[in-house]
Amino acid sequence: MVKQEVKVNWLNNMAFEAEVNGHKIILDATEAGGGEDRGPRxxxxxxxxxxxxxxxxxxxxxxxxxxxxxxxxxxxxxxxxxxxxxxxxxxxxxxxxxxxxxxxxxxxxxxxxxxxxxxxxxxxxxxxxxxxxxxxxxxx
The missing domain is CATH 3.30.300.20 (K homology (KH) domain)
Structure with a gap:
């Protein structure tokens, strides 16, 4: 079995940074949801x-x-x-x-x-x- 792992680190407010296959993705909520809309949900x-x-x-x-x-x-x-x-x-x-x-x-x-x-x-x-x-x- 091949194991894969993704880790997300909390940045602030509702934003997280994920590293996937060496690429970084910012996840965030909308402003209405307490975020800053810095990335996809x-x-x-x-x-x-x-x-x-x-x-x-x-x-x-x-x-x-x-x-x-x-x-x-x-x-x-x-x-x-x-x-x-x-x-x-x-x-x-x-x-x-x-x-x-x-x-x-x-x-x-x-x-x-x-x-x-x-x-x-x-x-x-x-x-x-x-x-x-x-x-x-x-x-x-």
Whole structure:
């Protein structure tokens, strides 16, 4: 088993500095929440983790399939519960591909492999929440 660790150090007010893989990230609350809005809140970073994880998988798989993309993005929308502890009850992943004559079946296969086999973030989140996805293709 491989152990990974992230440490956050309290800076002041509601701000923390995290070091992740040698990179520093400031986390903070909004001014209304007692912070200074110096960085993102923790929960949206959960969406970022999912988007980044599956996005990297999809790019890697499509390269192996020799699919050329002009552009690619992954958006994740999350529905938060209204009661405390506020948590995501659902996430929807939107894969947006841009290119000429992109092979839909290969795009679907890459997304499916990421969602079902490779993305550890998705695998963990699926144990607790409903995750859906969709593919959008923009011809260039």
């Amino acid at each position: 923790p929960k949206p970073l959960m969406l970022t983790a999912l988007a980044g994880c599956t996005g990297m998988d999809v790019v890697s798989i499509l390269r192996k399939m020799r699919v050329e993309l002009d552009d690619f993005s992954v958006s994740v929308e999350g529905d938060l519960t209204e009661e405390h502890p506020k948590q995501f009850s659902k996430m929807n992943v939107i894969y947006s591909f841009k290119g000429k004559d992109l092979p839909l079946e290969k795009l679907k296969k890459a997304v499916s492999l990421s969602e079902e086999r490779y993305c550890g973030v998705s695998a963990l989140y699926k144990k607790a929440i409903d995750i859906t996805s969709e593919i959008k293709i923009i011809e260039s």
